[in-house]
Amino acid sequence: MARILLVEDNEMNRDMLSRRLQRKGYTVLIAHDGEQGLAKACSEIPDLILMDISLPFIDGYEVTRRLKANPRTRHIPVIALTAHALLTDRDKALKAGCNDYDTKPVDFGRLTEKIENLLVNEKTL
């Protein structure tokens, strides 16, 4: 089953999302901040990354940019998660290299659909 790296600093969100994803059968890897997220992405090479944008120290945009700059991790699809519901956030996320974008509070059904889409589309156009 697919392995998903969840980069999220909020404990409650992390706990909830990871448990729900696990219930769906995904293997969930956890990172508390951007630094850890980068390290785990490089060492574990997950199938997909769920990236919270408002992370302490290095924000989600920057982490995504670095992941997309690294040949080892470039191919991993990234879904940005943000509490900001502004369209500019969506643009910023996509510009940073995120493959998709969703707002918090996450609609779990919708999020899993997005995850599935990205996992199925192993290669983007």
Next chain:
Amino acid sequence: MKFQDLSIKRKLILMTMLTSSIALLLSSASFLIYDLISFRNLLTHDLTTQAQIIGYNSAAAMAFKDEPAATATLSALTAKGDIVSAALYSPNGQMFAHYFRGGKTLPDTLPTCSAQKPYRFEGQYLEVCHDVALNGDRVGTLFLQSDMRQWSMRARRYATICLVFALVSVFFAFLVSSKLQKVISGPIMHLEDTMKMVSANKNYEVRAVKSYSDEIGSLIDGFNAMLSDIQQRDGALRGANDELQMRTLELEEEVSQRKQAQEELLNAKHVAEEASRAKSIFLANMSHELRTPLNAIIGYSEMLEEEARDSEDADHIRDLQKIQFAGKHLLSLINDVLDLSKIEAGKMPLHLETFDVRLMTAEIITTLQPAIEKNQNNLRVRMADEVSSMRADVTKVRQILFNLLSNACKFTDHGTISLDIERKLENDQDWIRFQVSDTGIGIAPKQRDNLFKEFAQADTSIARKYGGTGLGLAISYKFVQLMKGRIGVESELGRGATFTIELPVQVRTEADPVRPEGSTSDSLAPTSSPANTGQDTILVIDDDAAVRDLMSRFLSKLDFNVVAARSAEEGLRLASQLRPLIITLDVVMPGRDGWWVLNQLKADPALSQIPVVMVTIVDNEAMGISLGAANYLIKPVQRERLADLVQKYRVMRSTEPKTIKIPVSISHSRKGQEQTEAHNPRRR
């Protein structure tokens, strides 16, 4: 100085003196001439008489040739001082006797004498010839010569007297005229002085004094009348001037007051705007802060529900669903507040795209199905044939219609809700009109005014009974405004309400200017194409062979006929040859770039209606949309998104414009997703 320029006083004196002098001169001269002539006559007569006496006395001597006697007679003339010479001539003309005073002589022969006129004036002398007769016989001629000294002296004396008299008279005339001229010149000079005073001091109270009732008197009267007239006008003018000055002062004061008021207003406006902005920011932040705990509430309850479902704990499922429902409701309220604050902060952009109204309507109805069924309402949709696609912010149009329709559902029980969509031409602009009618509780007239204001639900009791924030209509109103449309309502309490929205078929923003000819609203819907070759053809314009290959394979799987072009020129050529259904266009290409192709396509009326989907790494959606691109995808492109887009255009092409009948019962397979979409309309 000319006479005419002299003062009246001098003129009068001169005239008087001249007149009197001429009169005096003429009278003196005539008198003098008369006197001199009379005196000369007298002299002549006197000399003639003398000649007769002497002739008589010397006649005997002449007759007897007694020369001594004759000479003695002549000598008696010594007593007459003016007779200078006398001679007696014999009848043959020879001088007979003579008398000379001083060295004066006479010719020996008798000077010629006229018989008719015995005297004559010769030079300075008066000469008389007198025939001397004795008993009637002429015995000789007497010749007397008298000088005119006496006459000359008299003439001189008279002239002197005349001159003296004339001078004296002139002097007196001067005195008299000097006095008399004042009668005329005095009032005139007084008038002049008065005039000078008036003009120098601008004192119109002065009046000229009238001395006599002659012409000058009436002149003075006229002058005074004129002065009082001027004085009156001056007074009136001064009054008006004063009033004007006062008014000016008042006005200035008013202007400064207004300026101050304006400044105060401007300040107040700034303060109000600042406060409003602060409120919007606060609301945005609050909404953000509220979402985080909501996230946990919804998430955990969903998770628990799933677990409860697994353990088949039905009681908990219902309770957890209630928590979820409440949480999602709260979320939708927060979203509304956030929307409004964004609109008010001016941070609500329009994302314009061309979309099929039919498809959008169908989506909304699917989403609304549970709400329609809840109060056992009927939904009737009528769509006019000419309604096809429009260019607007689809998310916002959807949200507006969703708000109106869900309101209609909420406030109607066992009734009918109608959605009518039609197109109309007004003021040379194409409009699309959505009309949502219900047979529900309706709106009272006084509540209608506040209907589109934030936080103003028609009745506070309504909030308790029906729920909602009252923000839906306010948001709809603002969205309609953003898209330069109109929204209105008609209602009768207890008999339902009708909301009407009118939006331009082509919504435009500053970044989306008027597009070239040929892409007017009429040609928006690609319902008919001159060539059928491109019915299901997609033209892919990209210089990257890998991209062309991937796109061809992917789109072929979706049953499209894919033609690829390697350059801008080739792409344009193929586009006009094939008239494809859709064109996907890369921006960065060697030679001419994608922007150029887009420009050319949109400038060609035959091609401008083909939707162009930009597929590029260049992140400049605004540019693409402003040049007329239908959509903008940034590489790497999601397959799903591209598939959705191309399918959408295929449907748009194939759907015949007709009234669609959407059955009330629509499959609920995607219900959850659509419901969320309606709650979370920002999802793109």
